[in-house]
Amino acid sequence: MKICDFSAGFTKRPLVALDSAQRGQVSMKAPEFHLASTPDQKVALSDFLGRPVVLVFYPADWSPVCSDQLSLYTELHEEFATYDAEVMGISVDGIWSHLAFAHERKYHLPLLSDFEPKGATAKAYGVYRETDGFSERALFVIDREGIIRWRYVSPVGVNPGADGILRALEALPAKATNS
């Protein structure tokens, strides 16, 4: 038993097949989204143009692995801040579940609700599991211009850690200095 064993209940199927162009380093425009971050606020990806963005797709609030994963990212708040990066979680859960979940676990990162139309953002990023009705456990690092520079899809029951995110952020070009 390990804290991140959480495969029961998920459809057994191979990971989304990623061709080599999709795995790891990529270079494509990140799909825009408008998702609720609170009951009366929406967040758009384009709000963050000029800053790196890390999108953390996860299957569901309250599941043991997700919790551990988001705890780790909360713990790394200062490191992400050194890259000026905005880190956001996304799942198909409703905003009220997100609020209770973040409050209970003391997460310091926004959780966006991909609730209606259900999973639309996950689908746009190619990480929706149709048979399960929730997303893959997937990470995207998006640069200051809104281009996806790195992606990773983890087995759904395995916490992907943070090493790849930090390396991808380090690999982004430094912020252009505008005079």
Place this chain on the structure above:
Amino acid sequence: MSQDEEARLSVPVTKSDHSSGGDAARVTLLEYGDYQCPFCGQAYPLVKAIQRQMGSSLRFVFRNFPLTNAHPFAEAAAEAAEAAASQGRFWEMHDLLYENQANLGPQLLVEAASSLKLDAKLFLGDLKARKYKERVRRDFMGGVRSGVNGTPGFFVNDVRFDGSWASGELAETLAALARD
């Protein structure tokens, strides 16, 4: 799997690490642990049993990986173990903290310091001054960089162990390496 094909320890074991068992052992088990994590508490007696069984053929190394928002007392406990280490009693404190995990709190630290006959003034002063905060953070970040994705995070000879530690698989893996 981490975001690497194979997650490897990015910070080699050095003299500044807390290490127990044979320094020349062919097998090193390294744990990234959190004193307040219940799974680490469950792993503690299993690691002890492996150490007893393997004796000097195993070197065991412990590094701090406190998830402080999930476990509000984990950081203080980690710094306390480092403070005890500065008085030569790291493993005794490490063991006391896990053996009394259910009672983890400021009172336990004071009692542990007293039962280990630490210089109480120095110990409490170190804790108050957060003297080992950076050391603990350094351990933590080294773990993050090595692909630690949960606690306890085990590495066997520098490679992350992704199997089950509770089922005997870890013990078997270590024993097989010692036999090779």
